[in-house]
Amino acid sequence: QVRLVESGGGLVQPGGSLRLPCTTSGVNFKINTMAWYRQAPGKEREFVANISGSGITNYIDSVKGRFTISRAYPRNTAYLQLNSLKPEDTAVYYCQTRYFGRDWWGQGTQVTVSS
Numbered sequence: 001q002v003r004l005v006e007s008g009g010g011l012v013q014p015g016g017s018l019r020l021p022c023t024t025s026g027v028n029f030k031i032n033t034m035a036w037y038r039q040a041p042g043k044e045r046e047f048v049a050n051i052s053g054s055g056i057t058n059y060i061d062s063v064k065g066r067f068t069i070s071r072a073y074p075r076n077t078a079y080l081q082l083n084s085l086k087p088e089d090t091a092v093y094y095c096q097t098r099y100f101g102r103d104w105w106g107q108g109t110q111v112t113v114s115s
Helices: none
Strands: 003-006 010-012 018-025 034-039 046-051 057-059 067-072 077-082 091-099 102-105 109-113
Touching: 003 091, 018 034, 018 091, 018 109, 034 067, 034 077, 046 067, 046 077, 057 067
Parallel strands: 010 109
Antiparallel strands: 003 018, 018 077, 034 046, 034 091, 046 057, 067 077, 091 102, 091 109
């Protein structure tokens, strides 16, 4: 059974940091590409970053240099490190992977950036 669980969200001031873990089960974690998406109020869900099984990363321009995606194998966990946060980063953040020909999503974790 495929399962993705995100956590680590919360309220943070502009310029602050958060780390979001995504713990996975039921997937071939070492070869699957893991991704993070986000959805702001009233907006469509958008791609943020991903990391391949070989460690190749991609980021949207608006987060490049501020966010870092990584993966660790003891608990098959993907991380999104959020630094230098801005109010426009406020969104529900979702972990995602593709397995058995379909997309799998976590429940999401709320990140709110406010002064």
